[in-house]
Amino acid sequence: xxAHTVRIAQRSRGxxxxxxxxxxxxxxxxxxxLLLVIWGVASTSSTNRFFPGPLTIFExxxxxxxxxxxxxxVLPSLYRLALGIAASIVIGIAAGTLIxxxxxxxxxxxxxxxxxxxxxxPVLIPVVMLLLxxxxxxxxxxxxxxxxxxxxxxxxDGVRATDSVMSETxxxxxxxxxxxxxxxxLPAASPRIMTGVRQGLSVALILMVISEMFASSAGLGYRIAxxxxxxxxxxxxxxxxxxxxxxxxxAATFGVVERRVLRxxxxxxxxxxx
Amino acid sequence: xxxxxxxxxxxxxxxxxxxVGLTGFLVVWQLVPTLGLINSQYLPYVTDVFARLAEEFRxxxxxxxxxxxxxxxxxxxxxxxxxxxxxxxxxxxxxxLRRATHTVVEFLRPIPSVAxxxxxxxxFGIQMxxxxxxxxxxxxxxxxxxxIYGVADVDAVARDTARSFxxxxxxxxxxxxxxxxxxxxxxxxxxxxxxxxxxAITAEMVIGNPGLGRMIELSRSAGDAVxxxxxxxxxxxxxxxxxxxxxxxxxxxxxxxQSVRGEEVL
Amino acid sequence: MPDRSTxxxxxxxxxxxxxxxxxxxxxxxxxxxxxxxELVCIVGPSGCGKTxxxxxxxxxxxxxxxxxEMDGEPVTGPSPAMAVVFQEYGRSLYPWxxxxxxxxxxxxxxxxxxxxxxxxxxxxxxxxxxxxxxRSHPWQLSGGMQQRVAIARAIAYQPEVLIMDxxxxxxxxxxxxxxxxxxxxxxxxxxxxxxxxxxxIDESVYLGERVLVLSASPTxxxxxxxxxxxxxxxxxxxxxxxxxxxxxxxxxxxxxxxKRGQTVAP
Numbered sequence: 001x002x003a004h005t006v007r008i009a010q011r012s013r014g015x016x017x018x019x020x021x022x023x024x025x026x027x028x029x030x031x032x033x034l035l036l037v038i039w040g041v042a043s044t045s046s047t048n049r050f051f052p053g054p055l056t057i058f059e060x061x062x063x064x065x066x067x068x069x070x071x072x073x074v075l076p077s078l079y080r081l082a083l084g085i086a087a088s089i090v091i092g093i094a095a096g097t098l099i100x101x102x103x104x105x106x107x108x109x110x111x112x113x114x115x116x117x118x119x120x121x122p123v124l125i126p127v128v129m130l131l132l133x134x135x136x137x138x139x140x141x142x143x144x145x146x147x148x149x150x151x152x153x154x155x156x157d158g159v160r161a162t163d164s165v166m167s168e169t170x171x172x173x174x175x176x177x178x179x180x181x182x183x184x185x186l187p188a189a190s191p192r193i194m195t196g197v198r199q200g201l202s203v204a205l206i207l208m209v210i211s212e213m214f215a216s217s218a219g220l221g222y223r224i225a226x227x228x229x230x231x232x233x234x235x236x237x238x239x240x241x242x243x244x245x246x247x248x249x250x251a252a253t254f255g256v257v258e259r260r261v262l263r264x265x266x267x268x269x270x271x272x273x274x
Numbered sequence: 275x276x277x278x279x280x281x282x283x284x285x286x287x288x289x290x291x292x293x294v295g296l297t298g299f300l301v302v303w304q305l306v307p308t309l310g311l312i313n314s315q316y317l318p319y320v321t322d323v324f325a326r327l328a329e330e331f332r333x334x335x336x337x338x339x340x341x342x343x344x345x346x347x348x349x350x351x352x353x354x355x356x357x358x359x360x361x362x363x364x365x366x367x368x369x370x371l372r373r374a375t376h377t378v379v380e381f382l383r384p385i386p387s388v389a390x391x392x393x394x395x396x397x398f399g400i401q402m403x404x405x406x407x408x409x410x411x412x413x414x415x416x417x418x419x420x421x422i423y424g425v426a427d428v429d430a431v432a433r434d435t436a437r438s439f440x441x442x443x444x445x446x447x448x449x450x451x452x453x454x455x456x457x458x459x460x461x462x463x464x465x466x467x468x469x470x471x472x473x474a475i476t477a478e479m480v481i482g483n484p485g486l487g488r489m490i491e492l493s494r495s496a497g498d499a500v501x502x503x504x505x506x507x508x509x510x511x512x513x514x515x516x517x518x519x520x521x522x523x524x525x526x527x528x529x530x531x532q533s534v535r536g537e538e539v540l
Numbered sequence: 541m542p543d544r545s546t547x548x549x550x551x552x553x554x555x556x557x558x559x560x561x562x563x564x565x566x567x568x569x570x571x572x573x574x575x576x577x578e579l580v581c582i583v584g585p586s587g588c589g590k591t592x593x594x595x596x597x598x599x600x601x602x603x604x605x606x607x608x609e610m611d612g613e614p615v616t617g618p619s620p621a622m623a624v625v626f627q628e629y630g631r632s633l634y635p636w637x638x639x640x641x642x643x644x645x646x647x648x649x650x651x652x653x654x655x656x657x658x659x660x661x662x663x664x665x666x667x668x669x670x671x672x673x674x675r676s677h678p679w680q681l682s683g684g685m686q687q688r689v690a691i692a693r694a695i696a697y698q699p700e701v702l703i704m705d706x707x708x709x710x711x712x713x714x715x716x717x718x719x720x721x722x723x724x725x726x727x728x729x730x731x732x733x734x735x736x737x738x739x740x741i742d743e744s745v746y747l748g749e750r751v752l753v754l755s756a757s758p759t760x761x762x763x764x765x766x767x768x769x770x771x772x773x774x775x776x777x778x779x780x781x782x783x784x785x786x787x788x789x790x791x792x793x794x795x796x797x798x799k800r801g802q803t804v805a806p
């Protein structure tokens with residue numbers, strides 16, 4: 001018998017080298033480059049001082065962020081962000097699994113969770129400020145108070161939707177409670193959990209920025225607001241650029257982790273599509 | 275053999291448990307300041323908050339502020355949806371554009387919309403346009419991405435069938451692409467509606483244009499804890515209504531569609 | 541055969557599903573026994589409650605009344621003496637585990653040394669002819685191979701009886717013949733007792749030493765037929781035997797009568 005292993009062969013495009021270069025470089029980099037050039041040209045010919053050219057912004061970026069500001073403003077922000085995200089993931093998955101496993105608990109909490117999820121996360125900032133004062137803990141709590149909901153709710157849904165045949169298999173082989181959690185419930189819920197984490201990441205980033213704009217004397221959000229109030233336009237743009245980079249980096253990191261964790265899931269989807 | 279048993283008793287039990295959960299939460303909230311666990315200056319009595327809510331609901335000024343918030347929400351959502359549908363359809367249907375815009379989309383989309391708040395303030399001050407800029411930026415991506423998925427999701431067999439029967443491009447668009455993309459669009463609009471509300475209120479809090487968000491910020495800076503909590507509850511109720519309405523609309527447009535898709539918010 | 545002791549005893553098994561619009565009697569009254577080392581097939585008209593019966597036997601469902609005894613002990617829940625092979629291999633194997641991981645999973649809580657466990661797993665995977673695919677994931681394999689993995693998992697568990705619920709209903713005809721021979725082979729070489737539920741009359745006669753024909757719902761055992769075909773069976777020659785044709789015609793008649801409800805409960 002031969003292995004039926006399905007291989008998703010990369011379709012070889014039997015075209016010339018020129019085409020491959022076009023696909024490899026021009027497609028991903030062509031439009032961004034074009035846009036930068038247009039922006040650059042437009043900014044030199046325009047008198048609008050709110051839109052400096054890309055070169056001015058890059059220059060400001062280098063001067064503003066590379067140096068002590070990185071240690072004083074950027075690192076603490078990122079640290080709080082990481083802490084908030086980690087806590088949200090742990091709390092969200094743990095509580096979500098518990099609630100998902102017990103139907104009575106789910107029914108007890110459903111209207112409450114439905115309400116808490118509907119609260120726009122940033123309005124929790126003043127509440128948490130009131131309860132905890134303006135501290136670093138408060139900023140982390142703010143991030144958790146917003147980012148935990150998508151993770152929690154998606155985990156509940158994922159845990160609840162464990163396939164019936166898979167559960168019966170576990171029953172019939174008398175798998176222990178712990179093994180069931182580790183090898184059935186959590187992996188089965190992992191696609192939903194990852195969806196929740198991705199949503200949570202964006203919420204966390206937003207809350208990091210706003211909590212600092214709102215109540216801080218340091219940090220990325222504070223700096224950007226400060227530049228704006230003092231009409232340091234290029235510096236402000238460089239801050240927006242930096243936040244964009246943080247967002248892209250966060251999304252990319254998540255993408256890498258997600259592909260690892262859900263390798264089986266994407267594998268199945270590719271097999272089904274083939 | 276179907277095991278559809280005990281439907282009615284179960285849904286009754288569900289409602290009962292839900293009510294118990296809600297009441298329990300309110301009782302705990304009332305007890306925490308009563309027992310002095312947290313000073314009522316920081317966590318006011320739930321009875322006070324509800325009394326304040328009743329008071330606000332009778333106040334015309336409250337409804338005017340609610341109107342401001344919902345106006346910027348509605349305009350932002352409408353503009354973002356319209357732009358995203360047009361651009362998403364074009365980009366989704368033309369493979370060249372899809373590949374050329376990929377990097378730009380992947381870079382712009384994760385930029386947190388609140389990063390644009392300083393820019394919005396510079397450009398528009400505390401007018402509604404400042405809030406709109408942020409609302410539109412954030413909700414645009416929700417719809418745009420879904421429309422691209424939807425347009426690209428047309429079933430290969432269905433497309434070949436349409437071709438073999440000689441349907442024109444126009445017919446294919448209205449009988450094949452549109453129905454396939456519609457449920458995706460609805461999902462996108464539902465997500466965008468939630469995001470638009472979040473940013474409408476956030477913008478009012480941070481920028482200071484009139485609306486519910488500004489009331490939250492004013493209550494906080496005035497040390498009016500009761501008002502602050504009351505307005506937070508209002509925004510939660512508002513979010514709940516928006517979620518329920520758009521979920522209902524989405525479910526109606528999704529009724530024939532079996533697939534469940536992942537969601538992204540913000 | 542007096543040397544074979546009674547392994548499984550079912551007496552007056554009855555299962556009623558409760559529902560708001562009336563109770564549904566899935567199983568009326570089923571009694572039979574199975575000796576150790578036997579290969580018993582259960583056939584019946586569609587919707588006669590085969591799967592319900594099997595779940596009651598495996599301890600996955602609680603019967604309304606009656607008794608299921610395994611080795612003289614009443615079955616009240618899933619027991620290590622039984623292993624189930626489900627029809628839906630795609631949902632019974634865990635896609636996040638490799639073939640080896642799937643086979644190993646039920647052994648984790650058994651008190652075995654690492655070596656013993658590894659040996660059992662390798663042995664079972666080899667017995668179903670999948671040694672080369674041990675590190676693949678189930679979804680990388682064809683349907684027939686996935687069902688082999690499920691069988692390997694069941695035999696590695698070392699049950700006294702293998703319970704198979706229409707295991708080959710979802711695979712193509714050629715693969716099915718291979719899998720039938722695999723079951724015969726495991727039965728002959730490893731002396732495993734097998735209870736095989738199927739809706740395929742030919743399959744039941746070809747595989748079984750005994751065939752239990754079930755009536756339409758509410759179900760009872762309409763006939764307990766001994767298959768007097770030679771123990772060494774072959775897809776071509778056995779199916780060509782006149783006795784095979786007689787037996788399958790007989791079972792076919794029984795099922796047709798069951799469908800028309802022309803039989804009377806004992």
